[in-house]
Amino acid sequence: MYKLLVIEDDVMMSDMLSMYMSGEGYEIKQAENGEQGLKLLEQFVPDVVLLDLMLPDWDGTELCIRMRQHSTVPIMIVSMKSEVSERVQALRAGADDYLCKPFSMHELSARVEALIRRARLMQPNAAGGQQEEAGQASEKEIKLDSERRLLLVRGTFVETTFSEFEIMKLFLTHPGKVFSREDLINAIRGFDSFVTDRAIDVHIVNLRRKVEKNPKEPHYIRTVWGVGYKYVTEVEATR
Structure with a gap:
């Protein structure tokens, strides 16, 4: 109950x-x-x-x-x-x-x-993420500070909007999974009732500016043409 x-x-x-x-x-x-x-x-x-x-x-x-x-x-x-x-x-x-x-x-x-449902979904994935981080030091380049709703990017705290944080949380808890724009819209719809495909693209552009070393050549947040976006871990990005 x-x-x-x-x-x-x-x-x-x-x-x-x-x-x-x-x-x-x-x-x-x-x-x-x-x-x-x-x-x-x-x-x-x-x-x-x-x-x-x-x-x-x-x-x-x-x-x-x-x-x-x-x-x-x-x-x-x-x-x-x-x-x-x-x-x-x-x-x-x-x-x-x-x-x-x-x-x-x-x-x-x-x-x-x-x-x-969202809270329960995040809990086991967060635990799994901690185990991965313990075995792969490179995973620590980008982390979430849930209490302060901040991103930790290469040792520096970066502020995000609500929608950016929710999208990044989804990416980090499901590395490698391809999310359609509709998936990402549903993840942030609680507040932003007017969010559109175009708004998602803008959020992605802003997130790349905050987490990528070169936003024009993203290593972490990849576009999957005709589908949407996915997050690639540091280990996978260097392969």
């Missing part, structure tokens, strides 16, 4: 969310303010957090930053605020998805499932 933490000061909304998701098979804990939420994050260790941006004691974005300093748990913002600027702020604070009120409970459930 997956565990869900609801941080919401509107009792009626919190109860409604909890009742529905409990019916979907989740174990639920509720917090009516940020302080309670932080305590339950540590004690309850949820699989997903539903976080309202407007809390009596914390600004939701600041709370998201605080939570992200101590946990990699998927965080979904559930808020009345629908402005693009609010979504961007939440994204930069470390949130994984954003749902505007009012919303469909079916959509909420589907998005929560997607967050859990």
Whole structure:
């Protein structure tokens, strides 16, 4: 049974969310303010957090930053605020998805499932990646710092956008796998609802500038003509 933490000061909304998701098979804990939420994050260790941006004691974005300093748990913002600027702020604070009120409970459930699925998919691959790094020192040229959402490229931290980080995370956890543009769109669609094939190409260009020694002759992020892109490890790139 997956565990869900609801941080919401509107009792009626919190109860409604909890009742529905409990019916979907989740174990639920509720917090009516940020302080309670932080305590339950540590004690309850949820699989997903539903976080309202407007809390009596914390600004939701600041709370998201605080939570992200101590946990990699998927965080979904559930808020009345629908402005693009609010979504961007939440994204930069470390949130994984954003749902505007009012919303469909079916959509909420589907998005929560997607967050859990993505988190579970990354865990075993991340462990495998660490084993590979232990045996191949050259793999350490490019790594992810998930806590700070940064890339470590040849010993230097490089900032990325949300979409760039998610794409690079997908590449690094599945080296050699060819991803179509649609695959990459689906990986970042949580926030960027208007992402297109052209936007993916722009993200790839920007990532090459950040990780390649010569972006015009990429060794790591390769184009697979007619299909999409794949990430090639240092060992494979030198063969």
